[in-house]
Amino acid sequence: xxxxxxxxxxxxxxxxxxxxxxxxxxxxxxxxxxxxxxxxxxxxxxxxxxxxxxxxxxxxxxxxxxxxxxxxxxxxxxxxxxxxxxxxxxxxxxxxxxxxxxxxxxxxxxxxxxxxxxxxxxxxxxxxxxxxxxxxxxxxxxxxxxxxxxxxxxxxxxxxxxxxxxxxxxxxxxxxxxxxxxxxxxxxxxxxxxxxxxxxxxxxxxxxxxxxxxxxxxxxxxxxxxxxxxxxxxxxxxxxxxxxxxxxxxxxxxxxxxxxxxxxxxxxxxxxxxxxxxxxxxxxxxxxxxxxxxxxxxxxxxxxxxxxxxxxxxxxxxxxxxxxxxxxxxxxxxxxxxxxxxxxxxxxxxxxxxxxxxxxxxxxxxxxxxxxxxxxxxxxxxxxxxxxxxxxxxxxx
Amino acid sequence: xxxxxxxxxxxxxxxxxxxxxxxxxxxxxxxxxxxxxxxxxxxxxxxxxxxxxxxxxxxxxxxxxxxxxxxxxxxxxxxxxxxxxxxxxxxxxxxxxxxxxxxxxxxxxxxxxxxxxxxxxxxxxxxxxxxxxxxxxxxxxxxxxxxxxxxxxxxxxxxxxxxxxxxxxxxxxxxxxxxxxxxxxxxxxxxxxxxxxxxxxxxxxxxxxxxxxxxxxxxxxxxxxxxxxxxxxxxxxxxxxxxxxxxxxxxxxxxxxxxxxxxxxxxxxxxxxxxxxxxxxxxxxxxxxxxxxxxxxxxxxxxxxxxxxxxxxxxxxxxxxxxxxxxxxxxxxxxxxxxxxxxxxxxxxxxxxxxxxxxxxxxxxxxxxxxxxxxxxxxxxxxxxxxxxxxxxxxxx
Numbered sequence: 072x073x074x075x076x077x078x079x080x081x082x083x084x085x086x087x088x089x090x091x092x093x094x095x096x097x098x099x100x101x102x103x104x105x106x107x108x109x110x111x112x113x114x115x116x117x118x119x120x121x122x123x124x125x126x127x128x129x130x131x132x133x134x135x136x137x138x139x140x141x142x143x144x145x146x147x148x149x150x151x152x153x154x155x156x157x158x159x160x161x162x163x164x165x166x167x168x169x170x171x172x173x174x175x176x177x178x179x180x181x182x183x184x185x186x187x188x189x190x191x192x193x194x195x196x197x198x199x200x201x202x203x204x205x206x207x208x209x210x211x212x213x214x215x216x217x218x219x220x221x222x223x224x225x226x227x228x229x230x231x232x233x234x235x236x237x238x239x240x241x242x243x244x245x246x247x248x249x250x251x252x253x254x255x256x257x258x259x260x261x262x263x264x265x266x267x268x269x270x271x272x273x274x275x276x277x278x279x280x281x282x283x284x285x286x287x288x289x290x291x292x293x294x295x296x297x298x299x300x301x302x303x304x305x306x307x308x309x310x311x312x313x314x315x316x317x318x319x320x321x322x323x324x325x326x327x328x329x330x331x332x333x334x335x336x337x338x339x340x341x342x343x344x345x346x347x348x349x350x351x352x353x354x355x356x357x358x359x360x361x362x363x364x365x366x367x368x369x370x371x372x373x374x375x376x377x378x379x380x381x382x383x384x385x386x387x388x389x390x391x392x393x394x395x396x397x398x399x400x401x402x403x404x405x406x407x408x409x410x411x412x413x414x415x416x417x418x419x420x421x422x423x424x425x426x427x428x429x430x431x432x433x434x435x436x437x438x439x440x441x442x443x444x445x446x447x448x449x450x451x452x453x454x455x456x457x458x459x460x461x462x463x464x465x466x467x468x
Numbered sequence: 469x470x471x472x473x474x475x476x477x478x479x480x481x482x483x484x485x486x487x488x489x490x491x492x493x494x495x496x497x498x499x500x501x502x503x504x505x506x507x508x509x510x511x512x513x514x515x516x517x518x519x520x521x522x523x524x525x526x527x528x529x530x531x532x533x534x535x536x537x538x539x540x541x542x543x544x545x546x547x548x549x550x551x552x553x554x555x556x557x558x559x560x561x562x563x564x565x566x567x568x569x570x571x572x573x574x575x576x577x578x579x580x581x582x583x584x585x586x587x588x589x590x591x592x593x594x595x596x597x598x599x600x601x602x603x604x605x606x607x608x609x610x611x612x613x614x615x616x617x618x619x620x621x622x623x624x625x626x627x628x629x630x631x632x633x634x635x636x637x638x639x640x641x642x643x644x645x646x647x648x649x650x651x652x653x654x655x656x657x658x659x660x661x662x663x664x665x666x667x668x669x670x671x672x673x674x675x676x677x678x679x680x681x682x683x684x685x686x687x688x689x690x691x692x693x694x695x696x697x698x699x700x701x702x703x704x705x706x707x708x709x710x711x712x713x714x715x716x717x718x719x720x721x722x723x724x725x726x727x728x729x730x731x732x733x734x735x736x737x738x739x740x741x742x743x744x745x746x747x748x749x750x751x752x753x754x755x756x757x758x759x760x761x762x763x764x765x766x767x768x769x770x771x772x773x774x775x776x777x778x779x780x781x782x783x784x785x786x787x788x789x790x791x792x793x794x795x796x797x798x799x800x801x802x803x804x805x806x807x808x809x810x811x812x813x814x815x816x817x818x819x820x821x822x823x824x825x826x827x828x829x830x831x832x833x834x835x836x837x838x839x840x841x842x843x844x845x846x847x848x849x850x851x852x853x854x855x856x857x858x859x860x861x862x863x864x865x
Contacts, residue, residue, distance in 0.1 A: 096656060097675060114831055117663055123719040146692065146721045148651025150664045164721050166652065166714075166764065168664050179719075209832050216835065225862045226838075228676040229766055230831045232669035237657030254545025255563065259493060260634030266514055267547045267565050272629035278494060279625040295543065322520040322561050322576075324543045367563060369626055397817070420794070433606050434511055434627045438613065441623075465622045 075378070075411035075448065078343035078353070082379050085339070085355050086387040087245060087311050093238040096231055099223045101283030102241035103388035108217035111235055113207035117168035120145075122202045125182050125189050126173040127160040131199050138190040145170075160189055169203050176202040210234075220389035242388055244285045248307035249274045252293045252300065252317040252327060253367055272434070273316040273365075273372045280376045282465060284384055286312070300330035308334060308360040314380065317367030320350040327364050328352050336362050344410040344448060347371040351379070369434055374413045377443065377462045395445065395460040398423045404446060404453040412446040416461065423461050440464070472775070472808035472845065475740035475750070479776050482736070482752050483784040484642060484708050490635040493628055496620045498680030499638035500785035505614035508632055510604035514565035517542075519599045522579050522586050523570040524557040528596050535587040542567075557586055566600050573599040607631075617786035639785055641682045645704035646671045649690045649697065649714040649724060650764060669831070670713040670762075670769045677773045679862060681781055683709070697727035705731060705757045711777065714764030717747040724761050725749050733759050741807040741845060744768040748776070766831055771810045774840065774859045792842070792857040795820045801843060801850040809843040813858065820858050837861070 073081075091105035120126070127139050139160035145151045147166040155161060155172060162179075163169055169176060175197055183190045210216065216234065217227060223241060231239060251274050259270045274290045281288075289310065293303040295318055307313045318327040328341055336354040341364075343351055348371040352364030361383070365375040381394055399422040404414070415426045415436045423444055426436050442463035446453060453459065470478075488502035517523070524536050536557035542548045544563040552558060552569060559576075560566055566573060572594055580587045607613065613631065614624060620638060628636060648671050656667045671687045678685075686707065690700040692715055704710045715724040725738055733751040738761075740748050745768040749761030758780070762772040778791055796819040801811070812823045812833045820841055823833050839860035843850060850856065 096672060100676065100679065111659070112661070116661075116666070123717070144720070146651065147666075148653075148664060148692070164719050165717065166650070166666070209830050216832070225676045225679060226834050229669040229673040229770075230835055232656040232672040233667050233766075233831050235656055235659050235661070235667055237655060253563070254543065256545075258634060259629040259632055262508070262632050264509070264513075264632070267545060269513070269544075269563075270630050270632055272626040275493060275629040276626040279497065279622045282497065282622060295545070317563075320520065320562060323541070323559075324561050369630075373626075434630050435606050435613070437623050438627055 073340045073343050075343055075345050078340055078345075078351070079379065079382065081339050082353055082383050083386050085361055086383065087359065087361060089245065089387050089389075090243040092241065092243045094241045096228060096237055096239055099239040099241050100225060100228065102223050102239070102285045103385075103390050104217055104219050104221050104223065104240060105242050105389075106240035107215050107219050108231065108234070108236065108240075110210045110212055110214045110216055113212050114210035114233065115204050115206055115208070118171065118200075118206050119204040120163040120165055120167050120169050120176055120202065121204050122176065123165050123179045124163060124176045124202055125160050125179065126163050126169050126176045126203075128155070128157055128173050129175045129197065129199065135191070135197055138188040141184070141187045141189055174199050174203070178202060220391075222385070222390055222392070242285055244287045245312060245384070245387065246289070246310040247286050247312040247314060248289050248291055248310040249277055250291045250293060250300075250303050250307050250313065250315045252295060252315060254295050256292065256317075272369055273367065276369065276372055277314060277316075277376055277380075280373065280465070281381065281384065284381075285388070286384060295324045295326065297326045297330055297333075300326050301333055304330055304334040308336075308356055308358065308362070310360060312380075312384075313360055313362040315352075315362065315364045316372055319352050319364035319366055325350075331362055331364065336360075345374065345378070346408055346410045346412045348374045348413075349410070351375055353379070370413075370415070370437070373437075374443070378413070378445075395462045397458050398461040399456050400425065400444065400453055400459050402455050406446065406451050409448055411448045414444050414446060415440045416444040417441050418461065418463070422456075423459060470737045470740050472740055472742050475737055475742070475748070476776065476779065478736050479750055479780050480783050482758055483780065484756065484758060486642065486784050486786075487640040489638065489640045491638045493625060493634055493636055496636040496638050497622060497625065499620050499636070499682045500782075500787050501614055501616050501618050501620060501637060502639055502786075503637035504612050504616050505628065505631070505633065505637075507607045507609055507611045507613055510609050511607040511630065512601050512603055512605070515568065515603050516601040517560040517562055517564050517566050517573055517599065518601050519573065520562050520576045521560060521573045521599055522557050522576065523560050523566050523573045523600075525552070525554055525570050526572045526594065526596065532588070532594055535585040538581070538584045538586055571596050571600070575599065617788075619782070619787055619789070639682055641684045642709060642781070642784065643686070643707040644683050644709040644711060645686050645688055645707040646674055647688045647690060647697075647700050647704050647710065647712045649692060649712060651692050653689065653714075669766055670764065673766065673769055674711060674713075674773055674777075677770065677862070678778065678781065681778075682785070683781060692721045692723065694723045694727055694730075697723050698730055701727055701731040705733075705753055705755065705759070707757060709777075709781075710757055710759040712749075712759065712761045713769055716749050716761035716763055728759055728761065733757075742771065742775070743805055743807045743809045745771045745810075746807070748772055750776070767810075767812070767834075770834075771840070775810070775842075792859045794855050795858040796853050797822065797841065797850055797856050799852050803843065803848050803850075806845055808845045811841050811843065812837045813841040814838050815858065815860070819853075820856060
């Protein structure tokens with residue numbers, strides 16, 4: 072059986088071709104830059120008044136005049152185009168451009184005004200460019216601000232707006248079909264369920280874990296028969312991505328691998344040394360569709376998405392950043408099997424606390440968890456304080 | 469001038485009335501539970517086979533039989549209703565219900581099948597309920613799973629689906645108007661800007677910071693005149709929430725406080741001891757609208773949203789959880805002013821690193837930051853290792 076590392080490598084070598092596009096700014100969050108983001112102007116774009124004040128020219132060495140004659144006022148959104156003499160000053164409002172020939176700005180609280188003559192309170196200190204944000208001190212025109220392939224994050228939006236990216240060079244959405252299988256599966260809207268029925272949670276989990284990625288989802292359902300599966304896979308393979316849940320083991324009702332091959336998919340691996348999620352199936356179709364078969368247990372699906380599908384989608388958009396971070400665990404953990412193991416966990420101030428749960432079918436352990444931990448195959452037992460890979464769930468606040 | 473703590477207390481004492489509703493599961497993420505979420509069935513809902521295997525009855529003490537007669541197979545989505553004798557066994561597929569009268573499940577890998585007679589490999593150990601997930605071991609019917617007022621998080625979705633919450637008891641969206649003011653403001657889609665123009669980033673920042681909250685936004689624009697502001701505020705006050713950016717200081721072009729009062733708003737405070745964001749204005753209208761006036765600098769807007777508007781929205785939906793966490797800082801910081809100060813910061817493995825930036829107008833410092841730190845008014849200087857409040861930006865992966 073293939074190792075986790077080998078499996079991931081194979082998956083990442085079959086990325087999908089993605090198509091650059093421009094997307095409205097607010098809708099671009101979670102997408103990826105298809106081009107480098109460049110400052111199209113200096114920022115601030117002019118010498119900007121940081122306070123409401125009085126501006127004048129000073130050579131930096133001579134004594135400051137007793138008083139200056141007020142020549143006018145500049146509001147934000149205005150430009151002062153008239154000459155200003157050395158004995159004159161301007162009133163400038165916060166955010167307005169300070170004319171280039173003026174280089175001192177004194178706060179309105181520190182001045183004394185009388186008959187259009189401005190003088191200053193006692194013991195003031197003066198320095199060149201005080202209270203003025205210089206043109207370009209934050210960003211200079213032409214600076215590469217964000218790199219191609221970076222994921223578009225909430226904290227970028229303000230800067231993108233300031234630099235005129237009302238539309239952002241990013242990507243068209245990929246299309247994905249989720250095919251849920253199993254005779255026992257019913258929709259969550261059905262309040263009345265038979266004792267043997269299980270409400271579908273997996274299609275919701277997948278869409279939630281991949282929330283904000285540029286992927287459109289369509290959900291299909293098939294019973295556990297070869298014919299039903301083939302019928303649905305034939306439709307699903309028209310998407311860029313096909314994710315089948317359930318029916319992927321080697322049990323007698325597990326027709327998914329056979330159905331995928333009958334529909335023209337080439338299997339690149341079936342089963343990998345991971346727990347949970349061992350029966351995972353991965354293959355590609357000559358039409359370009361990439362298929363993942365995940366075992367139907369809720370936590371197996373989460374692992375499959377976090378360690379295979381999410382990195383796969385990112386890589387398809389040119390992003391190879393890690394989706395995990397390195398953290399220390401608070402308690403020891405014995406190795407249970409020589410596989411890469413994934414365990415529901417919670418991050419608190421002391422580190423990562425592994426949660427006790429009843430296996431991959433457990434639905435309640437997740438509720439108060441903040442992510443999952445990877446116990447690598449080659450690491451025997453973990454001790455308190457050891458570093459582990461932590462995959463956080465999406466945090467919203 | 470009012471302190472930060474007093475200001476926040478006043479804001480939180482004017483929460484808006486919110487209206488319970490049921491929202492489709494995937495659209496409910498980021499909303500709040502308007503009712504307690506209860507398990508409507510045991511989970512697992514039946515004794516569930518954790519593996520493909522052979523099940524039989526054992527009294528727990530007698531020796532295991534040499535072999536059992538195979539009486540049939542149970543697939544997922546089926547129920548076995550026929551009597552099973554003590555010398556008989558059933559083949560059970562993963563996920564299928566194990567009949568109540570059977571209490572041992574042996575993995576298919578550990579059996580030997582011959583002519584419908586099943587025996588076991590040598591040296592197997594047997595225990596009651598092995599490989600069977602017991603009905604209700606994860607959740608029992610009637611358990612309160614999630615409390616009213618909790619924010620609906622991505623890691624809840626799978627459980628909500630399993631418990632039949634295709635529609636979630638949550639809330640109707642609040643309506644909010646963002647009124648951006650300033651003669652210098654233009655839309656980010658305008659690639660050609662005059663040297664004195666500034667592209668609006670604040671309306672984008674506000675919508676991004678409040679992404680996934682159940683609030684619908686409408687954006688309006690006004691020039692810096694009393695008439696223009698009154699016209700737009702009259703429209704904006706029809707929303708539950710009115711957020712005005714810019715024009716809120718005491719400068720000569722700052723008509724916002726006057727315009728709000730002329731439109732019937734009662735001012736609860738104007739200016740608070742916070743940096744940046746000191747000129748903040750807060751008031752309410754007898755029609756129920758609540759108004760925030762924020763200074764127009766990008767970072768001031770972010771502070772206003774994170775420490776006033778976001779907690780205000782949460783409280784309106786019955787959620788009083790903190791929006792910050794306590795972290796340690798890596799470097800000392802001298803107190804600059806006896807206000808509550810907010811500083812752009814970055815979290816890494818060693819703690820919180822405060823970023824150097826050029827003040828509240830800076831747009832680039834944010835890009836690589838992960839949140840902001842609060843330096844409380846009453847805390848003189850901060851030393852490396854001190855605990856601070858950290859307000860993270862939204863994390864998406």
